Amino acid sequence: MPDRAPPPVDRLLPTDEARDLLALVRDIARREIAPTAAEEEDAAHFPRELFTLLSEAGLLGLPYDSAHGGGDQPYEVYLQVLEELATARLTVGLGVSVHTLATYALATHGTEEQRAAHLPAMLGGGLLGAYCLSEPASGSDAASLRTRAVRESGGDWVINGTKAWITHGGIADFYTVLARTGGEGPGGITAFLVPGDAEGLTAAPPERKMGLKGSPTAQLHFDGVRIPDARRLGEEGQGFAIALAALDSGRLGIAACAVGVAQAALDEAVAYARQRRQFGRPIADFQGLRFLLADMATRIEAGRALYLAAARLRDAGRPFAAQAAMAKLHCTDAAMQVTTDAVQVLGGYGYTADFPVERYLREAKVLQIVEGTNQIQRMVIARHLVGPETR
Incomplete structure (x- = not known):
């Protein structure tokens, strides 16, 4: 085993703030993440407490607007933060990347009311997200997804179907879900923000994977999950x-x-x-x-x-x-x-x-x-x- 820590990567960063941020991340990685990485991966333990710590440190919303709790950081900086986290433990680096992916639809296509209502908790309030596009029969061919959302007369949407290969499946606080609201093909797909505790939403046991065991990957089943139209993200048919x-x-x-x-x-x-x-x-x-x-x-x-x-x-x-x-x-x-x-x-x-x-x-x-x-x-x-x- 190594008898000393390797020198840090020599990074060309755009601002003093970015340099301070990377120093903070390296310190968290050294003290809080790396020491238990091997043991927890072997035990398939998901370190939710680390994501709470990262949220408190402002590291779960780095590339988003500070008006809603983000860090206003360019991707050039945010990605180097991910690299440092993944060097310490991939479950953590990948988890932050997935959370950022799950937040994207709301941050970029949500209304101002939606962003004000949900983004602060997602970016700095301890919530953890997941992204639901793939299905058992539609992976690379994502535009053929079958999960369907039907709008009822009162305006609510009812979602039925199964999503597959969902990182943080079963433990996330919110899911960005792509569902079919119209005809076949990419033009019939709409995005929704679904709470993790929504009635009718259940998770299968996590997949038994060859690696990345600390990061749960599971199918999600939507059985009549009802959400208001206020949780539709973007226009109908814009989801893909x-x-x-x-x-x-x-x-x-x-x-x-x-x-x-x-x-x-x-x-x-x-x-x-x-x-x-x-x-x-x-x-x-x-x-x-x-x-x-x-x-x-x-x-x-x-x-x-x-x-x-x-x-x-x-x-x-x-x-x-x-x-x-x-x-x-x-x-x-x-x-x-x-x-x-x-x-x-x-x-x-x-x-x-x-x-x-x-x-x-x-x-x-x-x-x-x-x-x-x-x-x-x-x-x-x-x-x-x-x-x-x-x-």
Whole structure:
């Protein structure tokens, strides 16, 4: 195991406030998150108390408007916060990213009355959110979702259906739900804000996953869940466009988390290589291993530069969907390669649960799948290059 903490990542931050924020995050990660990460992941324990702490510290609403309790931070800064959190524990970094994703529809398409009523508690009042788009039969083909919301004569909506692969499913305080209110295809989908304790809403037991065990992933069943029209977000039929816009930003969050996991694996591999001796000297002296570490570090730096470039486009109000897909694709593939190489550096020890690199490898895999598989990212990038597929 490493005998000293690795040096912090050298970050170029835009303001003194951002530098102070990253210092705070590193301190929380070092004191409150990292020490219990391995034990709690092994026990599949979700650290709700940490999310309460992060909310109190203002870290659950960083990219949103301070008028409603947000942090007014650019994505360039927010994503680096996610990276630091994911380096300490992916369950926490990913959880903050999912919460931000779940808040997006209200923050960007809610009325002023809706934002005033709900955003303060969501951004700084201790609430935790989840995002409900995928279903058992509609994952990558999200526009074919079947969960339906029917408006009754009194104006309320009644939702029936099942959502699948929901991070924070069963424990979230609110869910942003995409449901069909019209005909087939993307134009028939509307977004709703559903309370976590709504009558008729139940969660299945969490999925039994190979990694990221501390973060619950579950199906949600909507059995006549009734909500008022005041909880509809955006116009009827606008939901799929809202969902895609949210995912563009969410993919940057996944990219940042992937870089965080890869950085943790590199830190562990470097520390081990310095300590482990074979043939009378540290294995870090051997050129083959030194080159492997150099390739790992280069992949991480390239991924960090890519997600930050996409974030800066977003912050400038310029199109960034293709760059977000590139960042998600590259960073998660890089995390998979880096964590695989970290296991190789540690040899047999890397394959045991006594060292964290085997956990990082298992965690990296899911990042190639969530919020659009990497095959979907390639489709998105190709469409920006050569247009949609011909039929």
